[in-house]
Amino acid sequence: xxxxxxxxxxxxxxxxxxxxxxxxxxxxDVVVLEKGRWISYAYCGxxxxxxxxxxxxxxxxxxxxxxxxxxxxxxxxxxxxxGVDPETKRVRVRTPDGTHREQPYTELLVATGGRAVTGEFxxxxxxxxxxxxxxxxxxxxxxxxxxxxxxDPERADVSAVDRERVDHNxxxxxxxxxxxxxxxxxGVEMAEALRARGLDVHLFQRSARLLPPFGGAVGExxxxxxxxxxxxxxxxxxxxSLVADDRIxxxxxxxxxxxxxxxxxxxxxxxxxxxxxxxxxxxxxGDAIRTDGHGRTNLPDVYAAGDCATAIHTVTGEEAWVPxxxxxxxxxxxxxxxxxxxxTPVGEIAGTxxxxxxxxxxxxxxxxxxxxxxxxxxDPVSETITAGSRSGYYPGAAETDVTLVADRNFGRVIGGxxxxxxxxxxxxxxLATALEADMTVAELERLDLAYAPPFSPVWDPILVAAKxxxxxxxx
Amino acid sequence: xxxxxxxxxxxxxxxxxxxxxxxxxxxxDVVVLEKGRWISYAYCGxxxxxxxxxxxxxxxxxxxxxxxxxxxxxxxxxxxxxGVDPETKRVRVRTPDGTHREQPYTELLVATGGRAVTGEFxxxxxxxxxxxxxxxxxxxxxxxxxxxxxxDPERADVSAVDRERVDHNxxxxxxxxxxxxxxxxxGVEMAEALRARGLDVHLFQRSARLLPPFGGAVGExxxxxxxxxxxxxxxxxxxxSLVADDRIxxxxxxxxxxxxxxxxxxxxxxxxxxxxxxxxxxxxxGDAIRTDGHGRTNLPDVYAAGDCATAIHTVTGEEAWVPxxxxxxxxxxxxxxxxxxxxTPVGEIAGTxxxxxxxxxxxxxxxxxxxxxxxxxxDPVSETITAGSRSGYYPGAAETDVTLVADRNFGRVIGGxxxxxxxxxxxxxxLATALEADMTVAELERLDLAYAPPFSPVWDPILVAAKxxxxxxxx
Numbered sequence: 001x002x003x004x005x006x007x008x009x010x011x012x013x014x015x016x017x018x019x020x021x022x023x024x025x026x027x028x029d030v031v032v033l034e035k036g037r038w039i040s041y042a043y044c045g046x047x048x049x050x051x052x053x054x055x056x057x058x059x060x061x062x063x064x065x066x067x068x069x070x071x072x073x074x075x076x077x078x079x080x081x082x083g084v085d086p087e088t089k090r091v092r093v094r095t096p097d098g099t100h101r102e103q104p105y106t107e108l109l110v111a112t113g114g115r116a117v118t119g120e121f122x123x124x125x126x127x128x129x130x131x132x133x134x135x136x137x138x139x140x141x142x143x144x145x146x147x148x149x150x151x152d153p154e155r156a157d158v159s160a161v162d163r164e165r166v167d168h169n170x171x172x173x174x175x176x177x178x179x180x181x182x183x184x185x186x187g188v189e190m191a192e193a194l195r196a197r198g199l200d201v202h203l204f205q206r207s208a209r210l211l212p213p214f215g216g217a218v219g220e221x222x223x224x225x226x227x228x229x230x231x232x233x234x235x236x237x238x239x240x241s242l243v244a245d246d247r248i249x250x251x252x253x254x255x256x257x258x259x260x261x262x263x264x265x266x267x268x269x270x271x272x273x274x275x276x277x278x279x280x281x282x283x284x285x286g287d288a289i290r291t292d293g294h295g296r297t298n299l300p301d302v303y304a305a306g307d308c309a310t311a312i313h314t315v316t317g318e319e320a321w322v323p324x325x326x327x328x329x330x331x332x333x334x335x336x337x338x339x340x341x342x343x344t345p346v347g348e349i350a351g352t353x354x355x356x357x358x359x360x361x362x363x364x365x366x367x368x369x370x371x372x373x374x375x376x377x378x379d380p381v382s383e384t385i386t387a388g389s390r391s392g393y394y395p396g397a398a399e400t401d402v403t404l405v406a407d408r409n410f411g412r413v414i415g416g417x418x419x420x421x422x423x424x425x426x427x428x429x430x431l432a433t434a435l436e437a438d439m440t441v442a443e444l445e446r447l448d449l450a451y452a453p454p455f456s457p458v459w460d461p462i463l464v465a466a467k468x469x470x471x472x473x474x475x
Numbered sequence: 476x477x478x479x480x481x482x483x484x485x486x487x488x489x490x491x492x493x494x495x496x497x498x499x500x501x502x503x504d505v506v507v508l509e510k511g512r513w514i515s516y517a518y519c520g521x522x523x524x525x526x527x528x529x530x531x532x533x534x535x536x537x538x539x540x541x542x543x544x545x546x547x548x549x550x551x552x553x554x555x556x557x558g559v560d561p562e563t564k565r566v567r568v569r570t571p572d573g574t575h576r577e578q579p580y581t582e583l584l585v586a587t588g589g590r591a592v593t594g595e596f597x598x599x600x601x602x603x604x605x606x607x608x609x610x611x612x613x614x615x616x617x618x619x620x621x622x623x624x625x626x627d628p629e630r631a632d633v634s635a636v637d638r639e640r641v642d643h644n645x646x647x648x649x650x651x652x653x654x655x656x657x658x659x660x661x662g663v664e665m666a667e668a669l670r671a672r673g674l675d676v677h678l679f680q681r682s683a684r685l686l687p688p689f690g691g692a693v694g695e696x697x698x699x700x701x702x703x704x705x706x707x708x709x710x711x712x713x714x715x716s717l718v719a720d721d722r723i724x725x726x727x728x729x730x731x732x733x734x735x736x737x738x739x740x741x742x743x744x745x746x747x748x749x750x751x752x753x754x755x756x757x758x759x760x761g762d763a764i765r766t767d768g769h770g771r772t773n774l775p776d777v778y779a780a781g782d783c784a785t786a787i788h789t790v791t792g793e794e795a796w797v798p799x800x801x802x803x804x805x806x807x808x809x810x811x812x813x814x815x816x817x818x819t820p821v822g823e824i825a826g827t828x829x830x831x832x833x834x835x836x837x838x839x840x841x842x843x844x845x846x847x848x849x850x851x852x853x854d855p856v857s858e859t860i861t862a863g864s865r866s867g868y869y870p871g872a873a874e875t876d877v878t879l880v881a882d883r884n885f886g887r888v889i890g891g892x893x894x895x896x897x898x899x900x901x902x903x904x905x906l907a908t909a910l911e912a913d914m915t916v917a918e919l920e921r922l923d924l925a926y927a928p929p930f931s932p933v934w935d936p937i938l939v940a941a942k943x944x945x946x947x948x949x950x
Contacts, residue, residue, distance in 0.1 A: 012933070045868055045928050059868035314923065325933050326926045347921030354925035363925050393520055393534035423901050426931065429924045430904040436922055437912030446822030447911055448789065449904045450829035450838050451801040453520050456901065458487070458800050 003028050005339050006091060006105035008081045008275065010034030011041065012325060013306030013332035014111035015063060018073045020336030028340075030073050031103065033093055035080035037160035038135050039065060044325055046138040047186070050145070051193035057139055057156045081275050084108065086299040091275075107301045107339045110276065110289060111332060114269035114307035114323050121181070121242050121265055127172055128248035129263045132186055136162040143170035144262065145197050172247070175199060175261030179251040181239045183210040186266030188222060188357050191231045194262070195358075201231045202258060204251065206238045211355065215368040217384045217401045218419040225360035269323060271308040284310040286321035295335040295346045303339070305331035305346065314348035314436050315366045315414050316376040322351045352432040354425035363428025366415030366435045368405055373415070379408040380415075383469040387461035389422035391453035398422040402465035404431075404441070411440040411473055416465070423455070430462055441470045478503050480814050481566060481580035483556045483750065485509030486516065487800060488781030488807035489586035490538060493548045495811030503815075505548050506578065508568055510555035512635035513610050514540060519800055521613040522661070525620070526668035532614055532631045556750050559583065561774040566750075582776045582814045585751065585764060586807060589744035589782035589798050596656070596717050596740055602647055603723035604738045607661055611637040618645035619737065620672050647722070650674060650736030654726040656714045658685040661741030663697060663832045666706045669737070670833075676706045677733060679726065681713045686830065690843040692859045692876045693894040700835035744798060746783040759785040761796035770810040770821045778814070780806035780821065789823035789911050790841045790889050791851040797826045827907040829900035838903025841890030841910045843880055848890070854883040855890075858944040862936035864897035866928035873897040877940035879906075879916070886915040886948055893936065905937055916945045 005021050007014045010032050018030045032039075040063040048054045068075045078096035081103075085092070090102045116133035123129040130141045139156040143166045146152075151170040156163075178194045180187045183205030194201045203210075203226065209219030210226075210233070223233050234253070242263055243250040250257040271288040273281070282298040284290035289297055289304035293312060297304050306328035313320040331346040338344050354363040367373040373380035382405045390397035400420030406413050416431040418424050434444050445466035451458050459467070480496050482489045485507050493505045507514075515538040523529045543550045553571035556578075560567070565577045591608035598604040605616045614631040618641045621627075626645040631638075653669045655662045658680030669676045678685075678701065684694030685701075685708070698708050709728070717738055718725040725732040746763040748756070757773040759765035764772055764779035768787060772779050781803035788795040806821040813819050829838040842848040848855035857880045865872035875895030881888050891906040893899050909919050920941035926933050934942070 042866060042868065042928070044926070045866055048869060048928060053870055054868045324926065326923065326938075329933050330921065345921065347923065350923040352923045352925045354927040354930050356927070356929050361930070365923075365925075391517060391520055393517065393529045394523060395528055423898050425925065425927065425929075426898050426901055427904065429902065429922075429935070429937075430908050432923055432925065433905050433908040433912070433914075436918070437908070437914065439908075439912065443911070446805065446820065447904075448801065448823065448825040448827045448840075448907055450827045450840075450900065450907065451519070451799065452829035452831070452900065453517070453523060454831050454900075455829050455836070458804050460904070462904075463801075 003106045004104065005030045005107050005109070006103060007032045007109045007111060008091065009111035009113055009306070010039035010075060010077065011111065011113055011306070012328040014109065015040050015068065016329045016332030017109050017111065017305065017336035019071055020333045021340050022072050024337055024340035024342060032068070032073055032075045033079040033081050033091070033103070034075065034077045037077050039063060039068065039075065039077065041135050043133070046132055046135070047189035047193045049138050050142050050190070051196040053196070056154065057135060057161065058158050060135065061158065084276055084279050084302070086279050086302060089301065107303065109335055110302065110304040110308060111306045112272040112275065112308045114271050117268050117270050118265050119267045123242070123265065126242070126244040126248055127246055128175060128261055129242060129244065129265070131265050132190065133269065136165060140165045140169045144172055145175060145199070146170060147174040148172065177260045178202070178262040178264065179204060179239070179258065179260040180264045180266065181251070182266040183235070184266060184268070185211070185355050186264070188226070188355060190264050190266065191226055192229070192357055195229055195231060199262065202234060202260070203231055204234045204237050204239045204253060208236050210235070211362070213351070213353070213368070214362055214364040215403050215417045217403050218362045218364065218417050221360055221401065221419045222357045222362060225357045229358045269307065271321070273308055284319045284321070288321040290319065291346070293345050294338050294343060295331050303335045305335055311346065311349045314350045318376065320349060320351070322349055324353060348436070350432050350435050352428060354428055356425065359421045360419065361421065361425035362417065362419035363425045364417040365428055365432045366405070368403065368415045368417055373405060378414055380405050381408045381469065381472060383465060383472055385461070385465045385468050387459070387464040388457050389420055389424065389461065390455060391457045394453040396422055400424050400461040402461045404465040404469045406441045406469055406473060408473065411442060413439055413441055413444055418461070427462060441466050441473060445470050478581045479579065480505045480582050480584070481578060482507045482584045482586060483566065484586035484588055484781070485514035485550060485552065486586065486588055486781070487803040489584065490515050490543065491804045491807030492584050492586065492780065492811035494546055495808045496815050497547050499812055499815035499817060507543070507548055507550045508554040508556050508566070508578070509550065509552045512552050514538060514543065514550065514552065516610050518608070521607055521610070522664035522668045524613050525617050525665070526671040528671070531629065532610060532636065533633050535610065536633065559751055559754050559777070561754050561777060564776065582778065584810055585777065585779040585783060586781045587747035587750065587783045589746050592743050592745050593740050594742045598717070598740060601717070601719040601723055602721055603650060603736055604717060604719065604740070606740050607665065608744065611640060615640045615644045619647055620650060620674070621645060622649040623647070652735045653677070653737040653739065654679060654714070654733060654735040655739045655741065656726070657741040658710070659741060659743070660686070660830050661739070663701070663830060665739050665741065666701055667704070667832055670704055670706060674737065677709060677735070678706055679709045679712050679714045679728060683711050685710070686837070688826070688828070688843065689837055689839040690878050690892045692878050693837045693839065693892050696835055696876065696894045697832045697837060700832045704833045744782065746796070748783055759794045759796070763796040765794065768820050769813050769818060770806050778810045780810055786821065786824045789825045793851065795824060795826070797824055799828060823911070825907050825910050827903060829903055831900060834896045835894065836896065836900035837892065837894035838900045839892040840903055840907045841880070843878065843890045843892055848880065853889055855880050856883045856944065856947060858940060858947055860936070860940045860943050862934070862939040863932050864895055864899065864936065865930060866932050869928040871897055875899050875936040877936045879940040879944045881916045881944055881948060883948065886917060888914050888916055888919055891940070898930070902937060916941050916948060920945050
């Protein structure tokens with residue numbers, strides 16, 4: 001082997017890079033070092049697996065190790081990179097047998113992802129307490145929820161799975177009540193998932209609103225939708241502790257104890273960058289690895305991409321850390337091309353995201369928080385409107401709330417959100433495109449969006465929001 | 476009355492203009508002259524009324540005459556403008572009692588809309604033969620379709636309706652078979668509507684594909700969807716004549732006669748501009764009234780908007796005539812502001828449109844036809860891809876076809892279409908926004924669109940299309 005492109009991490013960013021590189025530079029070697037047994041799995045699909053909407057764990061895999069092999073990629077699972085020497089351009093690898101070896105690289109991509117944090121809660125050794133950041137956790141939670149007499153081991157139909165952990169969880173009595181700690185994506189999606197499995201669900205959110213990055217209008221309607229579907233939502237309610245013996249017994253808050261058989265902690269993730277400790281690596285926002293527009297770090301020939309890396313925000317032009325799936329895939333692919341000799345920007349991010357709770361869909365993009373916008377140098381003005389999703393006479397027309405944020409000085413659109421039960425989420429892409437194009441509110445108002453009674457009224461909710469915000473800006 | 480803003484036509488463009496003007500210039504008079512009895516109705520909703528999805532004709536009215544009065548607009552129905560004298564700034568009006576009078580204007584807006592044409596077919600005096608371009612036709616067709624013993628006169632619950640025509644149609648035997656002449660919007664929507672009413676439906680299209688402005692990929696899938704739902708589609712089949720005595724009896728084509736009890740002719744519309752004959756008015760594309768970026772015609776203080784007027788196409792920068800609802804509303808509103816003293820661009824059009832046939836949705840924008848693109852000075856390159864609408868493991872993921880057209884020289888996106896059964900139509904707004912922003916395919920490929928398993932795979936179908944077309948452009 002000579003002149004290798006070495007990738008650390010076998011998930012979205014890493015395998016996108018390796019695959020693109022393989023196609024573009026067929027004469028060079030590409031090695032992917034993955035510390036675990038899992039590769040290329042759909043993190044975002046795990047709540048739907050737990051909910052039972054996805055039948056088998058294997059459905060969440062986009063690529064098998066064999067498929068990666070077939071692409072001509074040298075994938076080494078169970079290989080953990082524990083150190084990087086940028087001087088000699090080598091990584092130190094712990095191999096499955098516990099020995100260490102050195103792997104030289106010509107270029108290195110760090111695509112080590114993130115890890116779920118648990119805040120002040122220690123879930124180790126506690127049955128029934130989970131985070132949801134890897135496939136083993138999803139398989140274990142699914143087994144735990146099932147009635148021991150009814151669990152179908154075929155649900156966890158992947159050889160990589162921690163079978164012992166699954167079997168143990170499957171053997172435990174089925175839970176009837178659940179607490180979810182944290183009202184972000186994971187919390188909201190898990191509330192729906194656990195209701196789908198028939199549990200009594202309490203959701204605890206430290207701050208006043210669910211899904212804080214989506215803004216108030218979204219938070220309110222998602223909360224109402226959860227409540228309508230039997231989820232008890234506690235806002236402004238920090239959970240003080242998880243009460244457990246071997247098994248979770250209760251959550252403690254406000255001096256109360258609420259007994260539960262299952263707890264899910266979804267309070268955030270952090271970038272995995274420890275392997276670069278001592279190399280002189282520059283970290284940025286959120287302690288993620290600082291990268292430039294081509295995914296380069298400050299170390300020569302070392303790139304980073306995905307949940308462990310920063311990106312450039314299209315609205316501020318500044319560094320941001322927003323760990324999301326498309327960002328990882330896109331940056332990985334671009335870096336694969338760049339390393340192969342075709343310099344390709346990784347693309348800017350707009351923080352575009354969508355999520356649903358039962359039948360309520362929402363999306364967000366850009367800067368919604370007034371303080372964050374002010375900090376980035378904007379003078380934010382915001383309006384929230386409610387408009388129909390279809391012509392009023394067409395069955396299924398539903399109230400859709402749009403929040404639009406602009407900079408007062410130039411009228412530029414800097415953020416927005418949308419929420420409603422009828423095709424609301426996908427509409428956020430229109431705003432994402434407008435943000436990327438630096439459009440003003442006046443330009444947004446004049447967009448020629450599609451009008452057809454089953455899909456949109458003459459004035460699409462986004463156009464209504466632009467009209468109202470434009471009025472505010474010019475008054 | 477002094478210094479009046481006179482509007483000819485009481486539908487989308489005219490009443491949008493009058494309403495906006497009323498708010499912005501409260502001290503001036505605004506007069507709306509409407510030749511008929513109907514105002515402000517949802518043309519696009521009529522097929523859904525005929526289908527029975529909309530319960531009452533009145534549901535299709537956005538504004539009542541009383542509501543217009545309440546806005547302080549001097550609305551005069553039954554007043555037909557038969558001539559314009561730009562020298563003396565007067566219009567000649569035929570009043571309901573048949574007399575003529577002169578109405579002076581300070582500014583004039585011509586918002587006379589379009590009219591359905593019937594090509595070589597003469598439908599006059601033939602029972603069971605319809606176009607679908609006004610509310611009386613919709614009410615009559617609905618009554619005609621109903622069984623005489625079951626027709627509910629409350630369906631046509633608007634005093635303006637031609638009750639005699641409705642009653643006559645209601646008295647005729649219910650049809651069992653229908654022919655639709657023309658495979659554009661009206662044809663496709665009416666095919667669904669008439670199937671919903673239980674008729675045996677044959678659709679005749681002169682050219683090879685349905686919905687020609689949507690391109691081949693859309694036409695194919697819409698045709699398949701119609702066929703799947705029991706519509707017999709005849710492409711490349713010009714109807715030679717409608718065979719009728721008092722009542723429609725058959726359509727003749729290819730030397731055949733296909734007997735039918737109902738015929739709908741939807742072969743296009745033409746702008747209503749005759750009232751300006753002899754004024755020196757300049758007509759443009761499609762014989763529509765030529766207007767500039769503020770809706771001005773070549774006559775001083777005479778504006779035009781809506782289906783009777785041209786607009787500027789955002790891709791070509793040239794004149795175009797694309798009669799659609801949002802264009803009319805938006806231009807009317809802008810002209811109302813301009814005349815009130817706040818010069819406001821009417822906005823460019825992108826030809827954005829969406830339509831559905833049963834469960835298949837589609838949208839289109841910009842230049843899709845290679846010849847039209849070449850004529851506009853582009854060197855068009857096009858790719859059509861098929862991608863999933865959701866993550867593959869998520870229930871409901873459906874094949875979505877995206878066609879993307881770009882100019883080879885600069886890589887600029889100049890057109891696109893999308894078709895699929897899962898939230899496909901509304902996605903066209905993303906492309907409309909990209910077109911308005913003059914984005915290149917490479918910029919489109921790097922858009923940060925929302926990824927969430929229930930709504931979009933990591934690579935949204937639009938991103939997949941951009942990726943593939945970008946590959947073609949750079950090879």
